[in-house]
Amino acid sequence: MNALVEFFRPHLLPLLYAVVIVAVLPLIAGYIVLLERKIMADMQARLGPMRVGPHGLLQPIADAVKLLIKEDIIPENADRWIFWLAPLLSVTAGMLALAAFPFGPAFQIADLNIGLLFILGISSMGIFGIVLGGWASNSHYSLLGALRSAAQLVSYETAAGMAVVGGLLLAGTLSTRRIVEMQAEQGTWFIFLAPIAFFTYLVASIAETNRAPFDLPEAESELVAGYMTEYSGFRWALYFLAEYTNMVVVASVATTLFLGGWLRPFPGTTWLNFLDYTPPLLMLLLAGYCFYRTPRQPVKVQQGFLAAVGLLCLLLAVILALPLLPLAVGGIEAQSLRPAIHGGFWFLFKVFAYMYVFMWLRFTFPRYRFDQLMKLGWHFLIPVSIVNVMGIGVALVLDREAGWPLWQALVLTTLLTLAVAAYLAVVGERKDSAAVGGAERSA
Amino acid sequence: MVPTSHYLFLSLALFTIGVVGVVTRRNVIIILMSIELILNAVNINLVAFAHLWKQVSGQVFAIFIITDAAAEAAVGLGIIIAFFRNRETVLADEMDLLKW
Amino acid sequence: MLDLILFYFFATLAIVSAVLVVTRRNAVHSAIFLITALLATAGIFLQLQAEFVFIVQIILYVGGIMVLFVFVIMLVNLDVTLRQMQFNRGWLVGLVLAVALGAQLAYALFLGRNVQLTGPAGGELSAQNTEQVGQVLFQNYLLPFEIASILLLVAMIGAVVMAKKRI
Numbered sequence: 001m002n003a004l005v006e007f008f009r010p011h012l013l014p015l016l017y018a019v020v021i022v023a024v025l026p027l028i029a030g031y032i033v034l035l036e037r038k039i040m041a042d043m044q045a046r047l048g049p050m051r052v053g054p055h056g057l058l059q060p061i062a063d064a065v066k067l068l069i070k071e072d073i074i075p076e077n078a079d080r081w082i083f084w085l086a087p088l089l090s091v092t093a094g095m096l097a098l099a100a101f102p103f104g105p106a107f108q109i110a111d112l113n114i115g116l117l118f119i120l121g122i123s124s125m126g127i128f129g130i131v132l133g134g135w136a137s138n139s140h141y142s143l144l145g146a147l148r149s150a151a152q153l154v155s156y157e158t159a160a161g162m163a164v165v166g167g168l169l170l171a172g173t174l175s176t177r178r179i180v181e182m183q184a185e186q187g188t189w190f191i192f193l194a195p196i197a198f199f200t201y202l203v204a205s206i207a208e209t210n211r212a213p214f215d216l217p218e219a220e221s222e223l224v225a226g227y228m229t230e231y232s233g234f235r236w237a238l239y240f241l242a243e244y245t246n247m248v249v250v251a252s253v254a255t256t257l258f259l260g261g262w263l264r265p266f267p268g269t270t271w272l273n274f275l276d277y278t279p280p281l282l283m284l285l286l287a288g289y290c291f292y293r294t295p296r297q298p299v300k301v302q303q304g305f306l307a308a309v310g311l312l313c314l315l316l317a318v319i320l321a322l323p324l325l326p327l328a329v330g331g332i333e334a335q336s337l338r339p340a341i342h343g344g345f346w347f348l349f350k351v352f353a354y355m356y357v358f359m360w361l362r363f364t365f366p367r368y369r370f371d372q373l374m375k376l377g378w379h380f381l382i383p384v385s386i387v388n389v390m391g392i393g394v395a396l397v398l399d400r401e402a403g404w405p406l407w408q409a410l411v412l413t414t415l416l417t418l419a420v421a422a423y424l425a426v427v428g429e430r431k432d433s434a435a436v437g438g439a440e441r442s443a
Numbered sequence: 444m445v446p447t448s449h450y451l452f453l454s455l456a457l458f459t460i461g462v463v464g465v466v467t468r469r470n471v472i473i474i475l476m477s478i479e480l481i482l483n484a485v486n487i488n489l490v491a492f493a494h495l496w497k498q499v500s501g502q503v504f505a506i507f508i509i510t511d512a513a514a515e516a517a518v519g520l521g522i523i524i525a526f527f528r529n530r531e532t533v534l535a536d537e538m539d540l541l542k543w
Numbered sequence: 544m545l546d547l548i549l550f551y552f553f554a555t556l557a558i559v560s561a562v563l564v565v566t567r568r569n570a571v572h573s574a575i576f577l578i579t580a581l582l583a584t585a586g587i588f589l590q591l592q593a594e595f596v597f598i599v600q601i602i603l604y605v606g607g608i609m610v611l612f613v614f615v616i617m618l619v620n621l622d623v624t625l626r627q628m629q630f631n632r633g634w635l636v637g638l639v640l641a642v643a644l645g646a647q648l649a650y651a652l653f654l655g656r657n658v659q660l661t662g663p664a665g666g667e668l669s670a671q672n673t674e675q676v677g678q679v680l681f682q683n684y685l686l687p688f689e690i691a692s693i694l695l696l697v698a699m700i701g702a703v704v705m706a707k708k709r710i
Contacts, residue, residue: 082571114673117598124606128578131610135571135617143617154610174673445550448656450587453554455652457561457580459645464565466637467630472570472616476577479608480561483584486596494591496662499672499679502593506676509596509603510691514698516608520615521705527619528708536631 014109021098021109029244030060036359043363054305070233075138078230082136087231087238090129094245097122101252102177104262104343115176116168119253120161123208126246127153133239134227145226148370149217152207155377156214160204160250162385166197167257169392180261187268189260193410196388196417198258200381202357205250207377209243212362216370251354252347259350262343276338277324279345283317286310320345380424388417450491457484469534475519482512549590557583568629570616574609581605594672 034049034056041048049056074083100115102108112118127150134146167190171179183189191198207214218226228239255261266272290310297303323338368376391413399406457480464477486505493501527533560580567573581604588597631637669675680688 079569079571082575085575112594113671114594114598117602117673121598121601121606124602124610127606127610128613131613131617132571132575135613147614147617150610150614445546445590446656448652449550449554450591451652452649453557453587455645455648456558457584458648459641460558460561460565462641462644463638466641467634468565469627469629469631470570472612472619473565473567473573476573476612477565479577479604480564480580483581483604486600487584487587490588490591490593490596492662493593494668495660497666497668498663499666499668499675500683502596502672502676503680503684505588505593505596506599506680507687507691509599510695513603513608514695516611517698517702518705520611521702524615524618524706533619534627 017107017109018099022095025095025098025245025248026064026241027060029241029248030064032244032247032355033063033240034059036362039356039359040363043360054302057305064237067233067237072234073230073232075230078138079136082132083235086129086133086136087235087242088129089132090126090242091238091245093122093126093129094242094249097249098245098252100176101256102180102261103252103347104340105177106340107344108177111175111177114174116164116174116179116253116257119176119249120157120164123246123249124157126242129239129242130227133231137227137230139230142227142229145217145229149210149226152210152214152217152370152373152377155374156204156207156381159377159381159385160201160208162382162389163197163201163204164253164257166194166385166388166392167201169389169396170194171257176256176261179256180263183260184263184267188266189258189263191258191260193407194258194388194392194414196384196414196421197392198254200385200388201254201258204377204381205254206358206361207373209246209250209358211247211358213365213368214373215362216367216373247355247358248351251351251358254354255347255350259354260346262339262347264342264346276342279342280317280321280324283313283320287313287317375428379428380421383424384417384421387420388413391416447491447495450487454484454488454491457481457487469536471523471533471535471538472520474535475516475523479512479516482508546590550587553583553586553590556580557587568625570620571613574613574616577612578605578609581609592668592672595676 037059038048038056049059052059052062074080097119099109100112100118102111130153131146131150134142134144134149137143168174168179170186170190170193171182173179173182186193206212210218218228228236231239260267264275264278266275287310290306290313294303294306294310297306320341323334323336323341325334327334392410395404395406395409395413398404398409461477461480461484464480465474468474468477486508489501489505489508491501493499493505523533526538530538532538557580560576560583563576564573564580567576581600585597585600585605588600
């Protein structure tokens with residue numbers, strides 16, 4: 001019995017983290033949906049969901065209850081077994097990929113030697129959920145939507161992989177924890193050393209998660225709902241959960257590789273050490289804003305609610321400020337907890353900032369047509385990514401052999417890649433307008 | 444420690460099942476899938492010996508085989524699509540244009 | 544002890560999935576069982592301390608080749624094939640021959656199961672498997688690597704030409 005306990009002991013903490021992630025993720029995904037609706041409303045000069053609960057905060061609960069009590073409809077000639085399996089595959093692939101990320105120096109389920117490659121591989125398994133779901137629904141819209149979505153995902157996977165390789169060349173390792181530590185050693189986030197790789201990854205990850213402006217396969221005015229057409233109730237909720245989990249996964253990859261993981265901005269410059277005090281100050285500002293707006297609310301309930309949110313922010317500010325004080329409680333130095341707590345805050349902050357950019361782009365740009373989408377992926381992003389990877393490789397060799405400082409070589413690489421990208425964009429424009437002009441002339 | 448012979452027996456079992464699939468089925472796509480099974484069996488064999496002798500060349504060879512399998516699957520499936528467009532069938536028995 | 548349990552789990556999964564691959568009537572079901580067989584094989588690779596081959600198997604085989612297979616199965620999906628015979632006329636002969644081949648190899652393996660083969664000396668598997676594979680691949684096997692890339696280029700062109708509607 002003792003031997004059994006001793007055997008499982010190193011696995012207890014990762015198991016706890018895994019349970020926390022699997023239990024908390026559906027709730028967080030629901031609230032991200034609410035956040036997106038609120039942000040959409042804000043950008044469209046309206047208020048968003050306000051009825052269910054104060055300021056609409058119970059909306060995700062209401063949505064979840066509605067989806068769970070809906071009738072479970074399976075189309076007539078659908079393949080029942082695959083119809084059941086497909087959403088499961090999507091959700092499993094999404095959640096499994098979260099196992100390799102360090103949400104702070106103390107919260108990681110598994111520090112794999114091949115961490116980043118593992119995440120890319122598991123994300124490519126999510127394609128099966130989409131393809132099999134579309135096929136099993138036995139309906140044209142679903143099949144077409146699934147094929148289009150899978151083609152889009154496969155095309156942009158190459159571009160995303162190349163962009164990740166560009167960042168990996170600078171890091172020199174595949175382990176996610178070591179990548180963040182390498183950024184700490186270099187003293188700067190990799191986004192400043194390889195900006196083209198980051199922006200390529202940004203665009204490719206929007207296409208990878210089927211978000212606008214690349215959401216043709218699931219836009220309502222195009223193919224009804226693509227591969228999700230015949231799914232209703234809880235199965236649809238699983239697909240939706242999978243989509244938002246994928247968003248968190250790609251945001252985490254970008255954060256770990258390009259935005260410094262759990263490090264504060266400019267971790268290497270010592271004269272910016274005052275930035276260490278930013279997390280509690282941010283929370284204090286938020287709390288102050290909540291308390292400032294409390295008396296101006298029209299209804300007593302909303303006043304109480306805003307005061308409660310303000311108190312929550314205050315509590316978080318206190319938790320974030322504690323590791324900055326020279327305390328020692330029960331033998332544990334408060335300062336030693338600072339990397340863990342502040343690291344978790346910075347990681348989540350960056351992930352949410354990346355997802356805010358996703359939502360911002362969704363409500364700003366019109367949708368890409370499918371052939372424009374494929375052209376962008378294959379004719380523009382992949383050549384730019386490949387040139388970028390070659391340039392970073394050459395820059396690293398120049399740094400090691402010829403003694404050029406790394407940042408100079410990388411500036412040259414960025415300029416070269418921008419030149420190639422500009423050339424491709426101009427040539428693409430000319431070909432497009434020639435094709436349109438030719439069609440008009442012949443029509 | 445799992446003895447290497449266990450891995451070799453597993454590889455043999457997968458190989459035999461793959462051969463049965465190639466020789467017995469009519470659907471050309473399933474024949475291609477059985478060929479993938481055979482290639483996987485060979486991969487297990489190579490990686491088991493790489494583990495036994497602590498050499499990494501077995502793993503490198505396995506990577507080459509996986510790359511080869513990808514190329515072969517792509518071309519094979521292209522041929523199947525081209526044939527299907529002409530003859531509307533994917534059954535190996537019915538692909539008999541060259542028979543006397 | 545745990546090694547053996549893991550090995551038997553992956554081995555059973557691989558063999559059962561393989562048998563189901565070659566016996567299903569519906570090609571999509573076969574494809575799904577092939578995916579499980581490939582994942583079990585990847586597990587075996589991981590157990591043999593070959594992490595890079597494990598992840599390459601998942602990215603390329605499961606995430607690439609099997610997606611291609613499922614695409615083609617959906618494109619050539621004929622409901623008619625579901626009602627026809629799925630085994631060809633000479634299935635018994637084929638089965639007997641394949642089993643005979645397997646039995647011969649099994650007998651040879653059984654005779655040699657305790658032989659201590661000594662391979663090339665002085666090898667070692669470092670804990671950084673990816674780095675070691677990369678080093679050996681780009682130092683000792685650079686020419687096969689370049690040939691493999693040309694092979695992939697040829698296969699890509701061939702597949703595009705084959706599947707085009709009008710060349």
